[in-house]
Amino acid sequence: MKFGICELAIVPIRKQPSDCSEMINQILFGEIYEVIESQHKWIKIQLNHDGYKGWISINQFIEINKKDYIFLKSHNSKVVNEKFITLIKNKIPFEIVIGSFLPFFKKNYLKVNDNSYKLDKSLNINNYSLLEKAKLFLNTPYLWGGRSIFGIDCSGFMQILFRLEGKTLPRDAYQQEKEGVLIDSLKNSQSGDLAFFNNNKGKIIHVGMIIEKDKIIHASGRVKIDLLDKKGIFCQENNIYTHNLITIKRI
Structure with missing residues (x-):
């Protein structure tokens, strides 16, 4: 081999x-x-x-x-x-x-x-919070299959983000949804929890990280911050719900 x-x-x-x-x-x-x-x-x-x-x-x-x-x-x-x-x-x-x-x-x-x-220089020893690390990716364009600051998809974003925390996540959103501890409601969530979203067939198709009880950072078009409620992600730019919330997990 x-x-x-x-x-x-x-x-x-x-x-x-x-x-x-x-x-x-x-x-x-x-x-x-x-x-x-x-x-x-x-x-x-x-x-x-x-x-x-x-x-x-x-x-x-x-x-x-x-x-x-x-x-x-x-x-x-x-x-x-x-x-x-x-x-x-x-x-x-x-x-x-x-x-x-x-x-x-x-x-x-x-x-x-x-x-x-x-x-070319010493590595920075930074003590960035998980949220500060996530914000480094803001406005990174969405790219199917991407895992870098040049282009990234939703699950690739979460995988790299948690690597920076010393944690290993699977590659795809449906696999990541099987990790961690289930949080029973949005009101009991905290910053750093992962929110998962499904389509009309019940398949997990999207993931993002909760940063407040009513906000989420995720890759959709680009890495951005949108509103989040018990129904799902609300995009203020287009004034519509874009993703249906199904599960919250704490990694």
């Missing part, structure tokens, strides 16, 4: 082995995965952190040895907690995004295989 690591800021994961196929997820710098299948110019992978499967271009595949994979799998890598940080490799700078991992990080250096990277 082969193992890989993301050595680019963002790598798209596709539903099928084709550049024209739907992007269903993304890998961020430093995330690791197993290779489970290969087809010509494509490889099918399974992400270590949430078990998600999909196809990436072989041109974006970076192999790591089993020893390093096992080490990274069993040790928590440092997480980027700023919108962007700059890495320098062979005197060439490039940026990676919030939520990325820094493998084998030590004294402002990190390593991927034989490649050494230096941070």
Whole structure:
């Protein structure tokens, strides 16, 4: 079996082995995965952190040895907690995004295989609250399958946000709804609880984070703050309810 690591800021994961196929997820710098299948110019992978499967271009595949994979799998890598940080490799700078991992990080250096990277400045040690971290993403455009500050979907937003808190969430909203402790009503909710929303068939299709008993931050069109009541999300911009509230969970 082969193992890989993301050595680019963002790598798209596709539903099928084709550049024209739907992007269903993304890998961020430093995330690791197993290779489970290969087809010509494509490889099918399974992400270590949430078990998600999909196809990436072989041109974006970076192999790591089993020893390093096992080490990274069993040790928590440092997480980027700023919108962007700059890495320098062979005197060439490039940026990676919030939520990325820094493998084998030590004294402002990190390593991927034989490649050494230096941070252009020390990592901030911030004590941002969960809400302050969430607000870093405000106005990030919605992107189906996205997990970055350049474009993000509702469940990707929650997954990255809680990673910044040292917590691991599954990838999709319906999976996240199975986590945590059920809160019986909106009036008993608190800032940081996750609110889930369904469609007319009862399927969980959306998630956001409650920031007050009557407000929610979520990715819908862009990351924004909307009103929330027991019926669901009310968008003041369009003066309509956009999502039907079904469940509240405390992670």
